[in-house]
Amino acid sequence: MxxxxxxxSSASTAxxxxxxxxxxxxxxxxxxxxxxxxxxxxxxxxxxGEVISWNEALRRHPHDPAQPNHTFYFHIDDSHVIDGGQGGxxxxxxxxxxxxxxxxxxxxxxxxxxxxxxxxxxxxxxxxxYGLVVDGRYTAKLKAEYACHCGSPNCRGTMLAPKLPARKASRGRAA
Incomplete structure (x- = not known):
């Protein structure tokens, strides 16, 4: 492409x-x-882009020391990432x-x-x-490192994925 x-999917020669x-x-x-x-x-x-292991992605990171959280990585699975900065x-x-x-x-x-x-x-x-997922607690500092500037009325202020609420323990018996 x-x-x-x-x-x-058309086979047009145009x-x-x-x-x-x-x-x-x-x-x-x-x-x-x-x-x-x-x-x-x-x-x-x-x-x-180039499909690489997460270990290789970590070795290459950051692409630009002036913007350490900016990459062209796209998560595929727990083992691989697409590096859109290489052949993307x-x-x-x-x-x-x-x-x-x-x-x-x-x-x-x-x-x-x-x-x-x-x-x-x-x-x-x-x-x-982007719904970026990182391990650990979402602190104000972490959210600021991945700040969103989309301007949407429902802007989360960060490119991080919303954390799923912790499940509360049931206080009663299941019926």
Whole structure:
């Protein structure tokens, strides 16, 4: 698949129409924008890059000492990650939002595709919820290290995934 072109199953020999474009984002750095209207449910682009072990990812980290928490890593499973900074495409520039218009879905072959959650108008920036997971307690310092700038009315203020509430012990018997 050519960078910036939609995922397509057609065998057309025609030149694919450019559907996505990387440009400056008002949210953070670069972003990916729709060049044409995109339909809800549509597969937009595959998140590509070098598939490496988590140990290798930790060895490589950080890519930029000035931004130690910025990577192009995409978690696949407990053993592997996609490093979009190595052999990746424009999908690595899709920014986070707490009110995303896209989501990432993994297929059976451990490939990750970005799908539209709703109709997306030409000119609109693409976002998905990074939902970053880290071990340990979410302190104010940790949340600030992964600050969100999406501006959504329901912004969590962080790119970290919401912690699941601890289950309360049952005080009664099950019926």
């Amino acid at each position: 050519a960078d910036g072109n939609a995922v397509s 030149q694919p129409r450019r559907r996505l474009q990387v440009r400056r984002s008002g949210v953070h750095g670069k972003g990916v924008f729709a060049v044409v209207d995109l339909a809800a449910g549509e597969a937009l682009i595959e998140y590509t 495409n424009s999908s690595r520039w899709i920014n986070h939002s707490c009110a995303p218009n896209c989501e990432a879905e993994e297929d059976a072959r451990k490939r990750v595709f970005i799908h539209a959650l709703r109709d997306i108008a030409a000119g609109e920036e693409l976002f998905f919820d």
